[in-house]
Amino acid sequence: MEQRLAAVLAADMAGYSRLMETDEAGTIARLRTHRIELIDPAIAKNKGRIIKTTGDGMLVEFQSVTDAVKCAIEVQQRMKRRNADVPDDRRIEFRIGINLGDIIFDEGDIFGDGVNIAARIEQLADVGGVCITAAVATQIVDRLEVPIEDLGEKMLKNISRPVRLYRIGLEGNVLPDAPDDADAKRTVSKPTIVVLPFNNMSGHPDQEFFADGLTEDIITELSRRHELFVISRNSSFVYKNQPVNMREVASKLGAQYLVEGSVRKIGDRVRVTVQLVDAINDAHVWADRYDRRLDDIFAIQDEVTAAIAATLPGRVEAAQRDQMSRTKPANMAAYECALAAKVLHHRGTVADNVEAQSLIGRAIALDPGYAHAHAWRACILGQAWVHGWCDDKDAVWTEVVAELDRALALDDNDADVHRILAAVNVNNNELMTARYHQERALFLNPNYDLVVVQQGELLTWLGRPEEGIDWIRKAMRLNPHHPERFWSHLGKAHFAARQYGEAIEAFMHLSAMDHVQHAFIAACYGWLGDRIAASAHLDKLKAIAPDFGMDAFLATLHYVQEADVQHVRDGLVKAGLPEVPPAASGTATADALRGAIDQR
Template identity: 75%
Template sequence: MDHRLAAVLAADMVGYSRLMEVDERGTLARLRAHRIELIDPAIAKNQGNIIKTTGDGMLVEFQSVADAARCAIEIQERMRRRNSDVASDRRIDFRIGINLGDIIFEDGDIYGDGVNIAARVEQLAEIGGICVTAAVHDQIDGRVDVAFEDLGEKLLKNISRPVRLYRIVIAPPEQRPAPGGAHAATKAAVVKPTVAVLPFTNMSGDPEQEFFADGLTEDILTELSRRRELFVISRTSTFVYKGHAANLREVAQKLGARYLVEGSVRKSGDRLRVSVQLIDTASDAHIWAERYDRKLDDIFSIQDEITSAIVATLPGRLEAAQQDQLARLKPSSMAAYECVLAAKVLHHRSTRQDNVEALKLIDRALQLDPDYAHAHAWRGCILGQGWGYGWCEDKDAVFNEVAFELDRAMALDDNDPDVHRILAAVAIVRNDMNRARYHQDRALELNPNYDLVVVQMGELFTWLGRAEEGLEWIRKAMRLNPHHPARFWSHLGKAHFVGRQYAQAVEDFMHLSTMDAQQHAFIAACYGWLGDRTASSAHVMRVRQLDPELDLEKFLATMHYANDADLQHLREGLVKAGL
């Protein structure tokens, strides 16, 4: 027998017997999905080892008690989000207990007081909660960013001595108990400072280096977007002003940003000079400026310094302890990094030829650095662009290749929001809404100001039949990106249609300068429900002109509604329109 000190996590599903009695197959399917998509990845990510599983629970061993706590917190927080749109009588909830003690390891199993105490502690946890022993509390207090509630000493079944227990508080900060047991006062809403990063100017005198200035701008913008205390205007809106001399106050007014970041890049050989300044447009004051002279190998340090300095300067920032510090894997090859920057610039142009050239650059980056996670993510994105626009001969093969690249990227770095954004889109196409929601939540955690992630959250809620929430997310994406792509109006129109607001949906679609067959079909369905046969017939005619082979069943087969009632609602509107 092998004795050693270890952290043991015991988890148990609440109400397992009741749920199995009501819906055995559905309960097992949902529990399996939670295991595959959420629980097992959280355990693996935190270096846990699953020792034993039962129908409704598991025992997991960790060498680090902090890893055990982080794993438990991640599972419970994600389960709470997943259960937000599930009826209370169908929710799957867990209780989790953690103990640190001397464990006996034998024949792949674990025994001893340390295990027994973890199991007893788990039974005292609240639904969706985490209960830990004093040994665990003493090790993680101050190392894991959570609050604790002292539950005092408890007598546990079959344990001769009393054990002091603590509850990990994972409720939102405003709901956490304050000292003395009083509830903390609700905090006033924080008005986030809005910042826009203007395209950095290429001062190298070499047009071929333009991509480097653009890429540096985009990476700084992305790093700022990950800071939850900021409201960051998207690159699509700010890059409208690339190459144009403009009045900064007018630019800020149009973008809805008080603070502007502007700068220049001069690259010569292996040397790089970056100049950057932060401007308060309300007073035209240059409140911060800096110049960085570095060897090119220090580009990541330069980006981190610029980002940190801007965040530290902006008023209304949150306490440093509350900031999300997300580690980013860095490529081993600077040439690979430059290839990815150039590929991004080409991708944003959204033309077939640029898509081909972007793919060549991404392939070159991966030849130089096969384990470069962000390059794999963007290869999936570029391939997905070609798939979406129909720029490929074998769509099934390309679709499978997108999935492969994203799986590879996620295996290398689970902290890339683009990976989860595109995985969510793939899951929607496959009508796997649980997986789509998981990846959407993850992408939003990683980059809450990314307009493409935010608008896709609205699209997902529309497919789920929750039109009001969908509209809220889509409008937020439009605010994040005042120069948003035209397709945002299409998403808004589809959400209004699901919400039975037909006149507003038509108005949304009319913002589009050109419309495809699907968009004309939605307008036709709106007019069908409004009883305007003349208008609906005109749009049905446009559908047939744009896609002569499209009929009602083929069109409905491209929809991804989770509720059959929403699909039949669309069908009936199209029938009324004459499709």
């Protein structure tokens, strides 16, 4: 038996039994003609090999996914033309499914999960259509200018796990596309990443399960990130214990980025090394090492998996930004537009925000079903709303809410959608609704640092700052390259926990402070009884915000407990700010939304 990675095309004739019952001899003759004149030549031209035929279908193996898809599209488009003048009840039409997987070859036949999935998804294809798996989609999205529609995850007969499926649009020509038409036909073009099996460098066979388990967990966790296409475990484990040529593996799997690593046991410790490689540009993007005591191998596996899964997407996005800044592509897909919009958003200027709105709008025009783009349009509009970069704030806020509604309707499983919805609901003082969306985001992606840090913020507002501190510190561990603003969230949580020294130390990590941070530091020094230091920060506060007022500031806070609001008020009074009569807390403001959108 031989085992290798291959693309499998499964084709089946729709309505075969009905046609045979109506005209057996005529159906067989016409099917034979189609095979001789169209199907077999298309397979041969695209370097396919027919493995098995039945009366109404066939299995074909291709070494190239692109060739398999080109063959399927050619067959379906030409069959459509052949059927143009044939009565509906006499048309011969096919369903085609294509999968990329680990295939077992034995005595001229093929077996394995990859074959079974191809056969199952063929049954879900439209008559005259082509259905493909995510593994196939990742390879062709930048190679064939054809529309690809996400059908979501489907449960297939006798397959234990859900499989993400896509439909190929067959309107228009296959290749080549005219330059002006290519942009309109492209959909989401996400970076594709493959996690190769980690090497066991320990010399201890009992560490093999740890290396394999770590690899599988990393694949699973990265798959939660909707901004990445992650090659399946079945495809990547083909290369276990084999010498690997990075460029060759990347080309065969259609991946731009490869993750590789090793596990080594040293006494009572285990060392895990990992690196991210840009195979297209032959460049190392990121590397790290994790040294842990071997007290609980499963806890180590969970910890290292979480750290890698949290860090890698940010490194991939940074590499993508660098590449875009060098190449400045004129013809960008929806993902690339969204990424460019994020870059501009992070710069935080009026002009950049305007351009970001234009780019994110283009992403949505290219792919109206791109939920992540709708969520980020809400984020970018929210930035304009927070900073007053819009003429009609009510209208813009309505758009923010509408975009989040669209994103949620399109994809209830995008952690970013729920993260931003949680922030918006905090802004509206709907903290219980915010808690639902926050917990949903956390369930969908428990290792996403922006979700984890927001959990800490929400717990602080809910009067549980000690727990909030733990979550914020966890976010910092998950992403050692975390945004600087995480220190501000930590400082506020320590203040709410009455840990003033720790709060000041956290705020001091900021390279620049706004009036809000100076207010909290002043309140810390007020409670510590240091009027000189408190006065210095009040002076800086007033220099930044000359019109600063106690009530206006307290209205930006979303504490559930009135005692927490009074705690801030008393600290500022002790710092030397003139006392004013208390006002009702909890006015809807931009503080929570600012935290969600200012992701520097």
